[in-house]
Amino acid sequence: MKKVLIATEKPFAPAAVEQIKIVLEEAGYQLNLLEKYTDVDEFKKAVEDVDALVVRSDKVTREIIEAAANLKIVVRAGAGYDNLDLDACSEKGIVAMNTPGQNSNAVAELAFGMMIYQARNGFDGTSGKELRGKKLGIHAFGNVGKFVAEIAKGFGMIIYAYDPYVPKIEIEKYGVKVVGSAEELYKTCQYVSLNIPANEETIRSIGYQLISLMPKGATIVNTARKEVVNEDELLKTFEERPDFSYLSDVAPDCKENIESNYKKRYVFTTKKMGAQTSEANIKAGIAAARQIVNYLEKGDTKFQVNK
Numbered sequence: 001m002k003k004v005l006i007a008t009e010k011p012f013a014p015a016a017v018e019q020i021k022i023v024l025e026e027a028g029y030q031l032n033l034l035e036k037y038t039d040v041d042e043f044k045k046a047v048e049d050v051d052a053l054v055v056r057s058d059k060v061t062r063e064i065i066e067a068a069a070n071l072k073i074v075v076r077a078g079a080g081y082d083n084l085d086l087d088a089c090s091e092k093g094i095v096a097m098n099t100p101g102q103n104s105n106a107v108a109e110l111a112f113g114m115m116i117y118q119a120r121n122g123f124d125g126t127s128g129k130e131l132r133g134k135k136l137g138i139h140a141f142g143n144v145g146k147f148v149a150e151i152a153k154g155f156g157m158i159i160y161a162y163d164p165y166v167p168k169i170e171i172e173k174y175g176v177k178v179v180g181s182a183e184e185l186y187k188t189c190q191y192v193s194l195n196i197p198a199n200e201e202t203i204r205s206i207g208y209q210l211i212s213l214m215p216k217g218a219t220i221v222n223t224a225r226k227e228v229v230n231e232d233e234l235l236k237t238f239e240e241r242p243d244f245s246y247l248s249d250v251a252p253d254c255k256e257n258i259e260s261n262y263k264k265r266y267v268f269t270t271k272k273m274g275a276q277t278s279e280a281n282i283k284a285g286i287a288a289a290r291q292i293v294n295y296l297e298k299g300d301t302k303f304q305v306n307k
């Protein structure tokens with residue numbers, strides 16, 4: 001019997017685990033669950049004899065891969081796969097996949113949750129601001145960016161996007177104005193939603209040079225990765241611009257500095273929370289389980305990311 005391990009330091013909603021179990025049981029597979037683990041040794045032990053692995057932001061390092069003697073496939077139930085050591089997977093012939101798009105609406109909704117919370121001064125009873133009529137820049141128009149655009153329309157925002165990898169015509173279909181450079185996006189928009197992946201090109205790429213171009217009331221909404229922001233330059237911006245706010249569903253390393261010195265100008269969730277809804281967990285979890293079955297039974301590599 002094939003064994004599938006779900007290793008989630010931040011567990012899926014119970015309903016999602018139930019549904020994943022149904023998909024795996026139908027295929028005759030066994031589900032092993034390792035949730036809220038605190039020690040990497042627990043993860044190493046649990047992965048030892050499994051054929052397939054499902055994770056979220058859990059770090060699948062070379063050490064984990066080496067401990068997994070039978071592993072054939074690892075699926076990151078979510079979009080960003082910067083937590084997987086792809087080289088280590090490839091070297092051992094292990095297929096790595098993600099489940100693109102499945103949790104994107106949840107992430108986009110949280111971006112707006114944070115924007116409203118900030119615009120209304122943390123619901124502290126004072127007069128806040130509205131989103132209607134404000135300019136929103138979507139930095140990278142992938143799956144999350146599309147949902148951000150859809151929701152922003154409902155709020156009556158004026159929407160711009162920059163994505164050198166998506167044809168202009170594709171973005172314009174969403175009623176979004178396309179700009180030709182990141183500089184233009186930041187110069188135009190009071191709100192910028194970061195929806196870029198974390199990779200060599202983007203890590204620490206969002207810094208003073210871009211943010212300082214933003215108009216008054218500049219607000220960066222980061223539901224991507226903390227690593228894409230240059231934190232030294234983030235602090236410099238906080239220091240120089242009293243009108244600047246930073247909203248993020250994952251706290252930066254310089255969180256304490258911001259919390260002590262720049263009150264009311266930030267929102268940080270306790271854990272990475274963008275994808276933390278039952279709906280997103282169910283969709284991403286079921287997709288991961290199906291992809292595992294399709295790969296192990298039929299060799300389907302559609303969502304492979306380490307080709």
Ligand code: 3PG
Nearest residue numbers: 056057078079080272275
């Ligand atoms: C993703 O890349 O899919 C999101 O950042 C969600 O991450 P999570 O599964 O750890 O919540």
